[in-house]
Amino acid sequence: MLRTIGKRLALLVPTLFGLSLLLFLWVRSLPGGPATALLGDKATPEAVAQVNRLYGFDKPFIEQYLTYMGKLLTGDFGVSLRTGRPVLDEFATRFPATLELTAIALVFAVGLGIPLGYWAAKHVGRWQDQFSVFLSLGGVVIPVFFLAFILKWIFAIRLGWFPTDGRQNPRINATHVTDYYVLDGFLTQEWDAAWDAFMHLVLPGIALGTIPLAIIVRITRASVLEVVNADYVRTARAKGISATLIRNRFVLRNAMLPVTTTIGLQLGLLISGAVLTETVFAFNGIGRFLRDAIFYLDYPVLQGFIIFIAVIYSLINLLVDVSYNLIDPRVRVQ
Amino acid sequence: MTMDGLNTTGPRRPRRRFAALTATLAIGALALSACAESQRGDDAAAEGDVDSTFIFAASADPASLDPAFASDGESFRVSRQIFEGLVGVEAGTPDPEPLLAESWEQSDDGLSYTFQLKDGVTFHDDTSFNAEAVCANFDRWYNWEGVQQASSVSYYYNSLFKGFADSPENAVYESCAVDDELTATVNLREPFAGFIAALSLPAFAMQSPTALEEYDADGVSGTPEAPVLSSYATEHPVGTGPFEFVSWENGQQIELTAYEDYWGEQGQVQDIIFRVIDDPTTRRQSLEAGDIDGYDLVAPADTASLADKGFNIMARDPFTILYLGFNQEIEELADIKVRQAFAHAIDKDALIAQTLPEGTKPALQFIPDSVNGYNDDVTEYEYDPEKAKDLLAEAGYEDGFEIDFNYPTGVSRPYMPTPEQVFSNISAQLEEVGITVNPQPNKWSPDYLDRIQGGPDHGIHLLGWTGDYNDTDNFVGVHFGTPKEDFGFENQELFDKLAEARGIPDVDEQTPLYEEINADIVDFLPVLPLAHPAPSLGFSPRVESYPVSPVNDEVFNQIVLSE
Numbered sequence: 001m002l003r004t005i006g007k008r009l010a011l012l013v014p015t016l017f018g019l020s021l022l023l024f025l026w027v028r029s030l031p032g033g034p035a036t037a038l039l040g041d042k043a044t045p046e047a048v049a050q051v052n053r054l055y056g057f058d059k060p061f062i063e064q065y066l067t068y069m070g071k072l073l074t075g076d077f078g079v080s081l082r083t084g085r086p087v088l089d090e091f092a093t094r095f096p097a098t099l100e101l102t103a104i105a106l107v108f109a110v111g112l113g114i115p116l117g118y119w120a121a122k123h124v125g126r127w128q129d130q131f132s133v134f135l136s137l138g139g140v141v142i143p144v145f146f147l148a149f150i151l152k153w154i155f156a157i158r159l160g161w162f163p164t165d166g167r168q169n170p171r172i173n174a175t176h177v178t179d180y181y182v183l184d185g186f187l188t189q190e191w192d193a194a195w196d197a198f199m200h201l202v203l204p205g206i207a208l209g210t211i212p213l214a215i216i217v218r219i220t221r222a223s224v225l226e227v228v229n230a231d232y233v234r235t236a237r238a239k240g241i242s243a244t245l246i247r248n249r250f251v252l253r254n255a256m257l258p259v260t261t262t263i264g265l266q267l268g269l270l271i272s273g274a275v276l277t278e279t280v281f282a283f284n285g286i287g288r289f290l291r292d293a294i295f296y297l298d299y300p301v302l303q304g305f306i307i308f309i310a311v312i313y314s315l316i317n318l319l320v321d322v323s324y325n326l327i328d329p330r331v332r333v334q
Numbered sequence: 335m336t337m338d339g340l341n342t343t344g345p346r347r348p349r350r351r352f353a354a355l356t357a358t359l360a361i362g363a364l365a366l367s368a369c370a371e372s373q374r375g376d377d378a379a380a381e382g383d384v385d386s387t388f389i390f391a392a393s394a395d396p397a398s399l400d401p402a403f404a405s406d407g408e409s410f411r412v413s414r415q416i417f418e419g420l421v422g423v424e425a426g427t428p429d430p431e432p433l434l435a436e437s438w439e440q441s442d443d444g445l446s447y448t449f450q451l452k453d454g455v456t457f458h459d460d461t462s463f464n465a466e467a468v469c470a471n472f473d474r475w476y477n478w479e480g481v482q483q484a485s486s487v488s489y490y491y492n493s494l495f496k497g498f499a500d501s502p503e504n505a506v507y508e509s510c511a512v513d514d515e516l517t518a519t520v521n522l523r524e525p526f527a528g529f530i531a532a533l534s535l536p537a538f539a540m541q542s543p544t545a546l547e548e549y550d551a552d553g554v555s556g557t558p559e560a561p562v563l564s565s566y567a568t569e570h571p572v573g574t575g576p577f578e579f580v581s582w583e584n585g586q587q588i589e590l591t592a593y594e595d596y597w598g599e600q601g602q603v604q605d606i607i608f609r610v611i612d613d614p615t616t617r618r619q620s621l622e623a624g625d626i627d628g629y630d631l632v633a634p635a636d637t638a639s640l641a642d643k644g645f646n647i648m649a650r651d652p653f654t655i656l657y658l659g660f661n662q663e664i665e666e667l668a669d670i671k672v673r674q675a676f677a678h679a680i681d682k683d684a685l686i687a688q689t690l691p692e693g694t695k696p697a698l699q700f701i702p703d704s705v706n707g708y709n710d711d712v713t714e715y716e717y718d719p720e721k722a723k724d725l726l727a728e729a730g731y732e733d734g735f736e737i738d739f740n741y742p743t744g745v746s747r748p749y750m751p752t753p754e755q756v757f758s759n760i761s762a763q764l765e766e767v768g769i770t771v772n773p774q775p776n777k778w779s780p781d782y783l784d785r786i787q788g789g790p791d792h793g794i795h796l797l798g799w800t801g802d803y804n805d806t807d808n809f810v811g812v813h814f815g816t817p818k819e820d821f822g823f824e825n826q827e828l829f830d831k832l833a834e835a836r837g838i839p840d841v842d843e844q845t846p847l848y849e850e851i852n853a854d855i856v857d858f859l860p861v862l863p864l865a866h867p868a869p870s871l872g873f874s875p876r877v878e879s880y881p882v883s884p885v886n887d888e889v890f891n892q893i894v895l896s897e
Contacts, residue, residue, distance in 0.1 A: 157622055164622075164625050169625070
């Protein structure tokens with residue numbers, strides 16, 4: 001197991017290397033090059049030359065790339081052109097927000113998705129099944145942006161049950177220890193702060209979690225149906241093993257295998273999906289910052305953030321494979 | 335296919351467990367929110383029956399907390415709470431009045447200004463405000479070098495005081511002398527009639543010399559395009575204003591708190607939170623949901639509905655101009671008859687009624703009537719589509735012509751809350767007289783200004799201006815004082831007159847010349863002035879009054895709250 005993990009981590013290095021090269025090429029292929037991205041396409045040749053000199057864009061490509069990689073390896077991701085702060089700092093201050101949001105979305109998607117999928121499988125062909133299929137179809141079809149907007153309009157603005165935007169009510173004087181606001185509330189025992197931070201996560205969490213929810217429902221349903229009809233389940237039933245035991249030991253455990261993979265893949269998508277949700281709820285995470293970076297062609301941020309997301313995505317995939325190993329002994333043998 | 339085996343026992347228990355969990359969560363939620371409610375209630379009662387925290391939605395983070403290195407409205411909104419200048423602004427007008435200086439005297443040649451300073455004023459770091467502090471600030475600006483001199487970094491000093499210590503031949507400022515503890519004299523190299531009014535700009539606010547030094551305020555690195563500011567400008571701004579800085583969570587909020595030893599009235603607001611909400615719809619929704627107390631630049635379409643729901647809508651006295659720019663590089667537009675045809679083709683009243691906020695006034699000339707040199711007697715181009723058609727025919731365009739019409743998208747400006755609507759309205763009016771419009775939408779950032787100001791590749795365009803302080807040159811001089819790509823014309827006579835007016839040391843003596851210039855501009859028609867839009871602010875019902883100012887000089891210690 002450890003060897004597998006080691007191998008996978010080692011594989012991450014060339015992957016990221018390739019990605020960084022592609023990104024680097026991409027930024028330099030923007031019309032007119034990065035100097036134009038910075039100054040606009042009406043910039044005078046003198047200004048372009050000055051910027052090229054300042055940033056070293058006039059040096060040979062290989063030299064530029066090696067300098068960039070050298071800095072990257074020492075944790076220097078450059079400075080955001082828009083805010084003038086180090087990319088790493090910008091990322092660090094916003095990442096907890098997005099992670100918190102992603103966690104809630106995942107809890108929502110998994111917590112509701114697995115029972116719903118199971119419920120549908122159990123009542124296959126009946127209204128419960130159709131209801132679940134309809135629900136999951138809706139989840140995939142409705143754009144995240146639109147859903148976020150509708151949820152906000154109904155539950156925050158019309159009904160006033162939830163806050164409209166942000167991570168915390170500024171009127172609550174919360175102490176921040178870790179920058180994970182809900183956790184901070186628990187750590188400092190400021191219960192109202194924890195609750196307030198949680199309430200801020202509910203609507204964006206649901207909006208963000210809906211697509212994964214829909215997918216998890218369908219995968220769980222299909223997977224449970226498959227396992228239920230498997231020979232070993234029939235045999236177990238024939239042997240008179242109790243229904244609860246069959247459900248827990250045989251059906252759920254085996255059916256969870258494809259679901260785990262799906263959850264892992266969805267987690268990566270959640271982080272990128274946060275761009276839209278965070279925009280609607282003015283949520284100060286990496287999603288909204290990435291959107292601004294695209295808007296302002298803030299390419300040090302774009303380069304840095306995409307590499308971060310790639311690392312996270314790769315690590316999640318690794319985690320999925322590890323959990324696969326733990327759930328299914330057959331994978332281990334192979 | 336059946337699942338009988340599963341059906342017999344399993345399902346009930348989990349459902350019940352789920353219900354129990356939901357109930358627990360719900361009860362917990364209620365209990366917690368009730369407890370949060372009561373805590374807030376107690377706090378409010380203790381501080382004189384009003385919630386003394388005022389939450390205002392900003393549309394972006396400030397660019398810098400050091401106003402000397404800022405030129406954007408969001409930076410100035412925050413810095414006006416923290417800093418004060420020698421000169422302030424008379425409430426509700428754009429006119430200068432004493433603030434940290436109690437009075438001043440101008441020498442006969444207009445080159446020296448002696449300021450008598452207010453006594454007993456301290457900076458937030460307990461440094462005394464005195465003549466030495468005044469000179470320290472002037473000398474700081476004058477001695478900037480390198481990146482600090484870039485107009486993207488020190489825009490206002492650059493554009494108003496022209497030169498620095500390393501290029502004294504261009505500089506307006508010469509020196510500053512400490513006459514005694516509370517008297518300072520500023521010497522200029524050339525007369526500058528707008529000097530006092532310019533000092534009311536937040537960029538020239540007084541900052542604590544000790545803090546400037548301690549946090550290396552001038553330590554700006556990076557490049558002119560992407561300057562990296564010092565920790566003073568991001569974490570330690572120190573002024574004499576009613577509020578002092580607490581924290582800035584980038585992209586989220588800025589918090590200020592009342593300065594205990596403030597020399598003036600503290601007012602009801604004890605804590606200010608500027609929440610960063612960049613989407614206009616989200617700002618409105620936050621106000622409706624009670625999450626914020628107010629925001630700026632309410633969309634015209636929202637003012638009536640917000641007012642109906644009991645929110646307070648307040649309009650600033652217009653200190654703006656919205657215009658249709660003509661690029662005379664384009665053959666048709668170089669003909670004055672064509673420009674006059676445009677002027678007669680547009681029904682300004684209809685445009686205002688349909689696209690601009692309440693309180694907007696139609697514009698007959700380029701400056702609002704509160705600015706020196708406003709001329710009551712300029713040529714008026716009344717709305718007359720037939721006359722427009724005649725003029726086009728006289729210019730040789732009986733069948734009209736087609737022209738590019740540039741307008742910005744993705745932006746809301748004080749002079750133009752909804753550019754797309756203004757564009758469609760004007761386009762329809764132009765089509766009436768036979769001018770076919772070829773829409774050229776450009777994203778405001780980063781494209782629009784580059785397109786209009788960076789080259790000749792544009793047709794007619796929409797743009798505007800918000801005055802910084804009460805100075806005619808700040809409107810007409812900025813726009814028509816030199817050849818500009820925006821308008822693509824050479825009119826040496828006009829350029830000369832504007833240069834002459836700027837050099838007259840006394841504002842009253844400037845008046846007749848500016849009146850003449852304003853009439854000339856209307857006759858020459860480099861742009862068609864459309865309207866002086868009134869920017870609106872929206873507030874929660876608990877905001878009884880807010881110090882609306884045409885030049886945005888709105889300090890929150892003057893806010894009156896009812897609950």
